[in-house]
Amino acid sequence: MRRTARIAFVSLALACTGIAVTACQSDKDIDITKLGFETDPPETLYNQGLANMKAGNIAEASRKFDSIDRQHPFTEWGRKALVMSTFAKYRLGRNDDAVATGNRYLKQYPNSQDSAYVQYLVGLSYSKQIRDVTQDQRPANQTIEAMSKVVNDYPDSEYVEDAQAKIRFARDQLAGKEMQVGRYYLERKEYLAAIQRFRSVVERYPNTNQIEEALARLVETYYAMGIVEEAQTAAAVLGRNYPDSQWYADSFKLLQTGGLEPRENRGSWISRAGAKLIGA
Structure with missing residues (x-):
């Protein structure tokens, strides 16, 4: 945009906000940048944003990139500014804003050279919002969805390996949430509800740290209900896959108190699910 055109744009914008243009021309103390406008060319604003990023002034950099986005949408400078705006918001911990800006970029430029990076930033922004298993795990699901797009849509990108790591972490969290609820029911001897949660972990999250x-909790719960065949099967699957696990040692000891030992029933759902485990 030529300088005269930019001045005309700013003047019109100020007039629309109810501020007299003549006042701007006569009062040198008014800083139009405080009103959200920048009069520098987009390439200058972009370089200023990069300089602020390098200097650690992330908030100021974000303001520069947002100015380009507002004043020069759908241009090449506007496209590049959207990428950097997403990154700056992520660095500032403004994760919801980073997700919104990143998703807008992906909608406008789905096949651009920076799409994989922006999708990765969206996933990172969700990942940063994951809390401990006592809290709502919606961000974990959102992380899995966003990072799965990185893996599936951009399989050759440099972000795939870390995206997969973030997916594993999020799945561990979801499994941990199920375990927390299952233990709650087990402590209250609500065995059927507890089994439902433990079964969910075995069937839906087999390769997690839970x-x-x-x-082991299935062994404990089925044993408490007197369904010893399922308790023996759970112990057998646990021992086959994780023979050195303390959880297996505890389960084996529990069965021994009733004169039992691990024994797998191949027709059990536990046996079928056990075939999907890491150690199977």
């Missing part, structure tokens, strides 16, 4: 305890 699987050993889930199998």
Whole structure:
């Protein structure tokens, strides 16, 4: 945009906000940048944003990139600014804003050279919102969805390996949430509800860091209900896959108190699910 055109744009914008243009021309103390407008060319604003990023002034960099986005949408500079705006918001911890900006970029430029990176940033922004298993795990599901797009839509990108790591972490969290609820029911001797949660971990999250305890809790719960064949099967699957696990040692000891030992029933759902485990 030529300088005269930019001045005309700013003047019109100020007039629309109810501020007299003549006042701007006569009062040198008014800083129009405080009103959200920048008069520099987009390439200058972009370079200023990069300089602020390098200097650690992330908030100021974000403001520069947002100015380009507002004043020069659907241009090449506007496209590049959207990428950097997503990154800056992520760095500032403004995760919801980063997701919104990143998704807008992906909608406008789905096949651009930076799409994989922006999708990865969206996933990171969700991942940063994951809390401990006592809290709502919606961000874990959102992380899995966003990072799965990185893996599936951009399989050759440099972000795939970390995206897969973030997916594993999010799945561990979801499994941990199921275990937390299952233990709650087990403590209250609501055995059927507890089994439902432990079964969910075994069937839906078999390759997570919660699987050993889930199998051990099934041994404990089925044994408490007197369904010893299922308790023996859970213990057998646990021992076959994780023979050195303390959870297996505890389960084996529990069965011994009733004169039992691990024994797998191949017709049990536990046996079928056990075929999907890491150690199977």
